[in-house]
Amino acid sequence: MPSLQWRICRRAILAAVTLLSAWQCVAAGTQAVQPTSPPAASPLARGVHPRLFFEQSELPALRNRIAKHYRSEFQDFIGLLNDPSRLSRRQQRIEPFWGSMNYAFVAALDPRAMRELGFSFDSSLDTSEEFCARAMTYVHARLPEMMAGRGNQAHSGLSTGYPTASYFPVAAAYDWCYPHLSEGDRQAIVDTFLAVHKRWNGVNLLTAFGRSSMLANNQSSADMHDALGILAFYKDPYPGAEIQAELYKTFHAVWFDRMMTELNHFYGAGTFWHEGTGGYLADALVNIGIPVAMFSSALGTNYFATTPFFARFGEFIVGNVKPHGLQAECRSGECPKYFERWGVIGGGIQGMACKGPQVISGMLRRANHPDAGLMRWVNENVPGRGTSCDQQTADFGGPWANAVLYWFLYGDREVKATSPIIANVPTSLKLGLGEYVLKSGHEADASQVIVWATPWEMYGHRPQTGGGHFTLHKFGNLILSAANAKSGEGLIETGGNLCRNVICLLGEGRPTLEYDRLNTFDPFWEARGIRQIRMIG
Structure with missing residues (x-):
């Protein structure tokens, strides 16, 4: 029979968790399911091109912002497209993945219109038709790999090292070059996406190909890029409407x-x-962000502005950054560590790669979102991975792999950076999965408390007892929550006492198993008929 001391402690635990759960209990509703056809007024439903990443009406403004804010970069980019032999040996290895998108992008802008803005082109490559012809050489080089099923997007392929992209550059080239493609070119691209789609046949679309039936993780979020192909050719003459x-x-x-x-x-x-919130989130922000940007324009809705996961990213960074860390500055491209490992989530916040936040910043800019300035401030003042964003771009792939997305489409140079104080970021924040951030202010000498009150058991890099932890920071970490490491393998399950700041389990054997959880399934899982979640490391 449990001791009196244990029963009293257990009641205290349940009271604390009940309080935290009540604090957290504002229900997060599921997004309303769209009809299984695009909105009637959207570019996709109207069957117009271009529609991926941007639509026709946006091109004049896009040309002008490139001319105003990225003039030298775009002129150098044209020179690189004229002579790809200038690529380094490492860049040449990724050349096939990005060539189609690079040439098709300039084709969509129209060299004639860009020439009127003061850009110069080589006479051998100065029309949309010629740029599209060059794009198709890269497309046809990629199609056999895609057709053979060897083109799946790597989970970290877009976020780390020299990036590789498997599907969306080909889809973008089809869309941006549509008026200049032969029927044979169009059909070859469509047939490839039809072949790739076969793996989705005969499976439960609500549970297939997701780790523990979820897609919002760094690996599964990459493994669903093949489903994007239809966005390029929906409402086109080929294939038939039933297949589309x-x-x-x-x-x-x-x-x-x-x-x-x-x-x-x-x-x-x-x-x-x-x-x-380390490398796994860095992977997922890009794996999810680029496709969402891609179909936002096609469906006529900027989902970055309407989805808190993206729209509140600036507040998330401001809430979790070490207050005194912002006193340090980047020097010679090297930046200090602004984050620590927080709470019960293994991996910690090690500093974000720049690409995901840059896409968020660009999409909030396009939406005239009030936090666009805050995102610019985040990108300028809290770069991750130990180097500045400009240095990351130069080091890994250069303009060939980065210019179209992270400069020309989603750059934010025209946005005025807005500090957390000017942006009126609250000092008390409720964030995803039941994270609460409490700060005395945004100054370097502020105190910071981070509390975890997550109501969900989820697979991944976290221990099973996820509620009731906190950390305290002021000029350094005064209280740590270090009872677990990545995947929870550091979780103390045997022996005597387990103390984690807020709760203290006083028992014998496996103390964490004495904690009574409700073990009820969330409606998200119930709707999919899922009754068991596997913990995967």
């Missing part, structure tokens, strides 16, 4: 009924990540 409807159904199921629903349900309060 089937492929759109798959896209809708995995990206809306699953991915966007997951983001709005579990992260409806704001940014976080159940796998930890």
Whole structure:
């Protein structure tokens, strides 16, 4: 029979967890499921090109902002497209993945229109038709790999090292070059995406190909890029309407009924990540962010502005950064560590790679979102991975792999950086998965408390007892929560006492197993018929 001391401690635990749960109990509703056809007024439903990443009406403004804010970069980019032999040996290895998108992008801008803005082109490559012809050489080099099923997107392929992209550059080239493609070129691209789609046939679209049936993780979020192909050719003459409807159904199921629903349900309060907020979130921000940017324009809605997981990223960074860390400055491209490992989530916040935040910043800029300035401040003042964003771009792939997305489409040079104080970021924040941040202010000498009150058991890099932890920071970490490491393997399950700041389990044997959890399944899982979640390291 448990001792009196244990029973008293257990009551205290339950009271604390009940209080935290009540504090956290604002329900995060699931995103309303869209019809399985695009909105009637959207570019996709109207069958117009271009529609991926931008639409026709946006081109004049896009040309002008490139001319005003990225003039030298774009002129150098044209020179690189004229002579790809200038690429370094490492860059040449990734050349095939980005060539189609690079040439097609300039084609969509129209060299004639860019020449009127003062840009110069080589006479051998100065029309949209010529740029599209060059793009197709890269497309046809990629199609056999895609057709053979060897083109799956690597989970960290877009966020680390020299980036590789498997599907969306080909889809973008089809869309941006559509008027200049032969029927044979169009059909070859479509047939490849039809072949790739076969793996979705005959499976439950609500549970297939997701780790523990979830897609919002760094690996599964990359493994669903093949479902994006239909966005390029929906409403085109080939293939038939019935086949198009089937492929759109798959896209809708995995990206809306699953991915966007997951983001709005579990992260409806704001940014976080159940796998930890280090490299896994860095991977996922790009794996998810680029496709969401891609179909936002196609469907006529900027989902970055309407999805808290993206829209509150600036507040998430401001809430979690070490207050005194901002006193340090980047020097010679090297930046200090602004984050620590926080709370029960293994992986910690080690500093974000720049690419995901840059896409968020650019999409909030396009939406005239009030936090666009805050995102610019974050990108300038809290760069991750130990180097500045400009240095990361130069080091890993250079303009060939980065210019179109992170400069020309989603750059934010025209946005005025807004500090957390000017932006009136609250000093008390509720964020995704039940993270609460309490700060005395945004100054370097501020105190900071981070509390965990997550109501969910989720697989991934976290221990099973996820509620009731806190950390305290002032000029350094005064209280740590270090009872677990990545995947929870550091979780103390045997022996005597387990103390984690807020709760203290006084028992014998396996003290953590004495903690009574409700073990009820969330409606998100119930809707999919899922009754068991596997803990995966």
